[in-house]
Each structure stands twice: as C-alpha cells, then as structure tokens.
Amino acid sequence: MSDPRPLQFTVIGAGAWGTAVAAHLARRGQRTSLVTRRPEHAVAMQLAGENRDYLPGVKLPAALMVTSDLRAALAEADVALIASPSHALRDWCQRMATELGGVGRLQLFISLVKGLELGTLLRPSEVMAQALPGVNVATLTGPTNAAEVAQGLPAAVVLAVATPGAFVDQVQAAMSGSTLRLYTSDDLAGAEYGASLKNIYAIGAGFCDGLKLGDNAKASLITRALTEMVRVGEHLGAKKETFYGLSGFGDLVATCHGAWSRNREFGEKIGAGESVADLLAGRRTVVEGYRTTQALHDLCLQRGLTAPILGEVHAILYQQKKPIDALMSLMTRELKRETSSPFAKK
Numbered sequence: 232m233s234d235p236r237p238l239q240f241t242v243i244g245a246g247a248w249g250t251a252v253a254a255h256l257a258r259r260g261q262r263t264s265l266v267t268r269r270p271e272h273a274v275a276m277q278l279a280g281e282n283r284d285y286l287p288g289v290k291l292p293a294a295l296m297v298t299s300d301l302r303a304a305l306a307e308a309d310v311a312l313i314a315s316p317s318h319a320l321r322d323w324c325q326r327m328a329t330e331l332g333g334v335g336r337l338q339l340f341i342s343l344v345k346g347l348e349l350g351t352l353l354r355p356s357e358v359m360a361q362a363l364p365g366v367n368v369a370t371l372t373g374p375t376n377a378a379e380v381a382q383g384l385p386a387a388v389v390l391a392v393a394t395p396g397a398f399v400d401q402v403q404a405a406m407s408g409s410t411l412r413l414y415t416s417d418d419l420a421g422a423e424y425g426a427s428l429k430n431i432y433a434i435g436a437g438f439c440d441g442l443k444l445g446d447n448a449k450a451s452l453i454t455r456a457l458t459e460m461v462r463v464g465e466h467l468g469a470k471k472e473t474f475y476g477l478s479g480f481g482d483l484v485a486t487c488h489g490a491w492s493r494n495r496e497f498g499e500k501i502g503a504g505e506s507v508a509d510l511l512a513g514r515r516t517v518v519e520g521y522r523t524t525q526a527l528h529d530l531c532l533q534r535g536l537t538a539p540i541l542g543e544v545h546a547i548l549y550q551q552k553k554p555i556d557a558l559m560s561l562m563t564r565e566l567k568r569e570t571s572s573p574f575a576k577k
C-alpha cells in the first residue's frame with residue numbers, strides 16, 4: 232500500500248452520509264470540500280459548524296470546507312464522492328459534467344449511493360460513467376450508519392472499483408484510519424447490487440418487527456434474503472463471494488437490525504399498520520429501498536428471475552398486499568432443500 236500524499240476530495244451532497252464521510256476525511260487531515268445542493272444550507276452549516284438538517288449533534292471539523300459552489304469545489308478535485316439519493320444522481324452528474332467541462336484533474340469518482348435508477352435500472356456507477364466517460368468509477372459501501380461514522384465509531388467498508396490500480400491504493404490508504412478501514416474489490420456490480428438489495432430486505436426485516444414475529448422469524452428472513460441476494464446478484468453478473476462480504480452480508484445485518492435504519496423503520500411502521508403513502512408524504516430523508524424495490528422488481532421481471540422475498544416486499548409496497556398475507560405466501564411456498572431452488576427462468 233502506498234503512502235498517503237495530499238489529495239483533494241470533494242464530497243457532493245450534504246445529507247447525513249455525505250456529511251459523515253466528509254467529516255471523516257477532514258479529520259484524517261485530507262483536503263476536503265462538501266458541496267450542498269442549496270446555498271442556504273451551506274451558509275447554515277458554516278454558521279452552526281454542524282449539519283442541523285441531516286446530521287444534528289455532530290460537530291464538523293474546522294478544516295472541512297462547506298460550499299454550494301460545485302464548479303469551484305471540483306476544479307482541484309482528485310477524487311469526487313457523490314452522496315445523493317439514487318433518484319437525484321443523474322441530475323448531479325449532469326451538473327458535474329457541465330461544471331467540469333471535461334474531467335479536469337478528477338481521477339476517481341466514487342458513489343456513496345445505495346439504490347438503482349428507476350426506469351433505466353442502472354447501477355449508480357453506470358449512471359456516473361455515462362455522465363463522465365473516461366473517469367474511473369467506484370463505490371464505497373458497507374455497514375455504515377452515518378451517525379456512527381460521524382461520531383468516529385469504528386467501521387469497515389469496501390471500495391469496489393471499475394479499474395484497480397496504484398491511484399486506487401492511494402485513495403484506500405488516504406481514507407483509511409483507526410476508525411474506518413477500507414478494503415478494495417474489483418466487483419463493482421456485486422457491491423452495488425448488494426447495497427441496493429439489502430435495503431429491500433431491511434424493509435422486510437422491518438415488517439417482521441412491526442408484526443412482532445420474533446427473533447427466529449427475522450433471522451430466517453435475513454438468511455433466506457442472503458440466499459436470494461446471491462442468486463439475483465450472480466445472475467446479474469456479480470461475483471457470489473462479494474455478497475458474503477461487507478457490502479452484502481455486512482450491510483444486510485447492520486440495516487436489518489439497526490434501530491437507526493430508515494429502511495427497517497419504514498417496514499416496521501407498515502408492519503404495524505401505517506400506510507406507505509402517509510409514511511412517504513413530506514419525508515425529508517431518503518428511504519432508498521422504496522424506489523429500489525420497484526427497480527429490482529422490474530429488473531427481475533426483465534431477466535426472468537424469481538425472487539420471492541423481493542416479490543412480497545414489492546406486493547406490500549406497491550400492490551397493497553397486507554404484510555401478514557405476504558408472510559403466509561412465503562411460509563406456504565413449495566417445500567424444498569435448503570441448498571436447492573434454482574432460478575425459474577422464463
């Protein structure tokens with residue numbers, strides 16, 4: 232691993248996760264800018280020394296530069312990290328392409344996004360590569376609740392890249408420290424599909440919580456979800472082993488169990504009887520699993536893949552199926568060996 236040398240990091244999107252990653256980088260002594268969407272949000276953060284809208288209670292390092300000036304923040308950037316909700320990713324990327332007018336100094340463009348784009352069904356790095364062709368794309372993902380990372384609690388993540396190399400090793404070293412340990416991977420598809428699928432299963436785990444089904448039910452759901460994740464992901468071109476790592480199993484466990492998880496909590500409230508529409512109305516923070524359930528459902532239909540748990544989550548979110556009826560559908564499926572159940576292809 233090469234020694235860190237000063238790099239310029241630009242984190243785009245000042246929700247909870249972009250702010251936490253930017254704060255981590257600045258604390259590591261890396262030159263870091265955090266770009267907000269709204270100018271008034273940048274001003275509020277500068278004045279308060281805190282992101283009161285999305286990450287209240289966490290003091291931002293003085294060295295962190297907060298701005299809404301995307302062009303200035305990108306001008307010197309060696310590494311850009313994007314932390315928008317998946318539905319806003321393409322807009323941000325198009326703005327970046329316009330402001331950069333080429334690729335500038337940018338050598339690595341890292342997604343912090345955990346969801347697919349509705350309609351195109353593309354992974355975040357695929358959307359990014361379309362907007363900025365010629366830049367190496369990557370994702371940084373794993374079990375990382377933003378508040379914990381922002382507080383400096385320890386975590387491990389994976390940096391999965393399209394093209395590995397010396398610069399990626401340098402970024403790994405620059406971002407790693409005593410509170411955050413980065414592993415690298417060349418399975419970008421696996422890391423992104425794992426990150427997207429785990430949000431759907433976390434909604435499912437939330438249904439278990441809301442229905443008060445107990446620990447056995449939730450453990451069974453998580454285990455079968457992992458099996459489904461591996462099968463769907465492999466079929467979509469990912470490597471099986473990736474799903475047993477931080478971006479798959481690691482994040483699945485964290486999100487299905489985390490009291491903080493917005494996806495899990497969304498499912499819990501639906502399981503307890505609240506309506507999807509009421510829960511989404513006027514929400515400020517993102518529940519990625521909601522749109523991504525639709526995207527992955529569409530992708531499975533398109534590829535002829537059977538994914539029973541994903542199908543039931545979709546039926547609850549989009550077809551008004553009752554969570555208790557979805558449970559019955561899963562429990563009464565055809566009996567089989569644990570290691571069997573090959574995909575039924577159309």
Ligand SMILES: NC(=O)C1=CN([C@@H]2O[C@H](COP(=O)(O)OP(=O)(O)OC[C@H]3O[C@@H](n4cnc5c(N)ncnc54)[C@H](O)[C@@H]3O)[C@@H](O)[C@H]2O)C=CC1
Binds near residue numbers: 317516
């Ligand atoms: N919060 C967390 O613990 C983690 C989140 N992530 C992922 O990071 C991504 C961003 O999530 P968070 O930082 O949690 O967001 P958040 O829920 O804290 O904040 C929402 C963000 O979305 C932006 N936004 C809302 N509507 C928008 C629009 N129409 N156009 C552009 N931007 C819009 C807001 O400005 C804000 O930055 C998601 O894909 C999420 O799954 C990944 C790891 C951890």
Ligand SMILES: O=C(CO)COP(=O)(O)O
Binds near residue numbers: 373377485492495517
């Ligand atoms: O991705 C996350 C943790 O790794 C955040 O999960 P939620 O979006 O469910 O809060």
